[in-house]
Structure formats: C-alpha cells, structure tokens
Amino acid sequence: MKSRKLYNRISVLRKEKGISRQELADVIGVNFQTIGYLEREEYNPSLDLALKISEYFGLPLELIFSSKPLKPLIEEIVELKNKIGGN
Amino acid sequence: MENQLSKHARQRWIILNYFSILLIIGFFYLSLYFRKPALFFTGGAVGLVLVVVSYARVFFKTNLWKMVYKEKEYLDERQVQVFLQAMRQAYVVFVIVAIVLIYGFSVIGESIHVVIGACLLYLAHTLPAAIVGWKEEFL
Structure with a gap:
C-alpha cells in the first residue's frame, strides 16, 4: 500500500528551538539523516516516532503533522484563538 | 563525514566495482579459450585490484556494507x-542472475566454474x- 504524503513543521520547530539535526536525532533516537528525510517530507514517520517528536516539541500531533499543506504556525494559532474567542 | 560520497560518485564506484568483476570473468574465459593461464593471472590481478579499491571506497569507507548488515x-x-x-530487490536480482547463468551454462553444455561461483557469492553479499x-x- 502506498502511503499518502504527510506535511510537517519539524524544520521550523527545530530551527526555532535552535538545535541541530544531530541533536534532535539524538533526542528522539534516530539517525540524523532521518531528520533530513522527515524535514523534506520524503519519509512518513511511524506513530511512535511522530509521538516522540510531538512530545519533544510539546505540541499536539495535529500542529506538527498534517495530510494537507501546512500554513505558517502563527496563522494557525491566530485562527485557533479566533475560534476559541468566537465560542 | 569526509568519507561520504555523493549519490553520483557512489554510483560510479559501484559500476566500476561490478565492471571489475566482469573483467575477472572475461579474463578467466579468455585464458581458457586461448589456453594461456598467464592471461587470467595478469588480467585477473588487475580486475582484483580494481574490485578491492572500489569495494574499499564505496562499501567500506562509507560504512555502507556495515550499515546494511547491522542488527x-x-x-x-x-x-x-x-x-x-x-534486501528484497537484491534477492530478486540475484535469483534472476543465478537462473540465467545456470540455464545458460546448461544450454551450452558447460559446467559452472569456481570463478563464476565466487563472483556470484560476491554479488549476493554486496x-x-x-x-x-x-x-x-x-x-
């Protein structure tokens, strides 16, 4: 079965945190090249790996991974705030 | 990571590696055909040096071979x-090569020489x- 492409924000989040690919790889227990493949969206992580990444960045999975192209994080947060404010 | 090669460089070394194997086989059969064992020893030695050099460069120094067989x-x-x-693709390619060789040699009525056997083992391994x-x- 061919899996669909998943989009992610790993690159942005990693740069924001100021860590290298090697450091992130060491924390989540993968090869540093795998971080490159994830950031270029050439590899879809398993649920276990996706959860490790979300736990590390302290963000919910749906803010890091999506089946649709992702908007900038700030736009998403503003939209979420508006939604909460609207309710 | 100075021992890492670009994808294209790796491909060139891999081609050289398997070409050297073909060179050894070629010299082996030439030496049989012309009944000149010296041809195999000289040509085969050149092929062997090329195999060792290209193997060292593409499989050993890059850790590629070690990586594939890691636990x-x-x-x-x-x-x-x-x-x-x-591994799956290598198995398919190896089976095809082995079947073609076995059928090919049985059709021409020749037995498979130890050089071919050794090259097949090398192919399976790399x-x-x-x-x-x-x-x-x-x-």
Whole structure:
C-alpha cells in the first residue's frame, strides 16, 4: 500500500528551538539523516516516532503533522484563538 | 563525514566495482579459450585490484556494507525500511542472475566454474549495499 504524503513543521520547530539535526536525532533516537528525510517530507514517520517528536516539541500531533499543506504556525494559532474567542 | 560520497560518485564506484568483476570473468574465459593461464593471472590481478579499491571506497569507507548488515536494534525505522527493501530487490536480482547463468551454462553444455561461483557469492553479499548506495540520496 502506498502511503499518502504527510506535511510537517519539524524544520521550523527545530530551527526555532535552535538545535541541530544531530541533536534532535539524538533526542528522539534516530539517525540524523532521518531528520533530513522527515524535514523534506520524503519519509512518513511511524506513530511512535511522530509521538516522540510531538512530545519533544510539546505540541499536539495535529500542529506538527498534517495530510494537507501546512500554513505558517502563527496563522494557525491566530485562527485557533479566533475560534476559541468566537465560542 | 569526509568519507561520504555523493549519490553520483557512489554510483560510479559501484559500476566500476561490478565492471571489475566482469573483467575477472572475461579474463578467466579468455585464458581458457586461448589456453594461456598467464592471461587470467595478469588480467585477473588487475580486475582484483580494481574490485578491492572500489569495494574499499564505496562499501567500506562509507560504512555502507556495515550499515546494511547491522542488527535491527541499531537502526532507526526508516533505515530498517530502506534496508529491507534493498534486501528484497537484491534477492530478486540475484535469483534472476543465478537462473540465467545456470540455464545458460546448461544450454551450452558447460559446467559452472569456481570463478563464476565466487563472483556470484560476491554479488549476493554486496548487492543489498550496492542497491542502497545506488538509490539513496543520503546515507
């Protein structure tokens, strides 16, 4: 079965945190090249790996991974705030 | 990572490696045909040097060969997927090559020489690493 492409924000989040690919790889227990493949969206992580990444960045999975192209994080947060404010 | 090669450089070394194997086989059969063992020893020696040099460069120094045969516990999930796929493809290629050789030799009524056997063993052993080296952008 061919899996669909998943989009992610790993690159942005990693740069924001100021860590290298090697450091992130060491924390989540993968090869540093795998971080490159994830950031270029050439590899879809398993649920276990996706959860490790979300736990590390302290963000919910749906803010890091999506089946649709992702908007900038700030736009998403503003939209979420508006939604909460609207309710 | 000064020992890492670009994908294209890896592909060139892999081609040289298997070309050298063909060179050894070629000199072996030429020496049989012309009944000149010296031809095999000289040509085969050149081929062997090329095999060793290219093997060292593409499989050994890049750690490619070691990586492919590493225990699953030392690999991450992407590497496991990549290496399993390479093993599967290598198996298919090896079976095709072996069947073609066996049928080919039986059709011409010749027995398979030990040189061919040794080259087949080498192929079986290096093919998974060669496939990974050929296909993967980064190792």
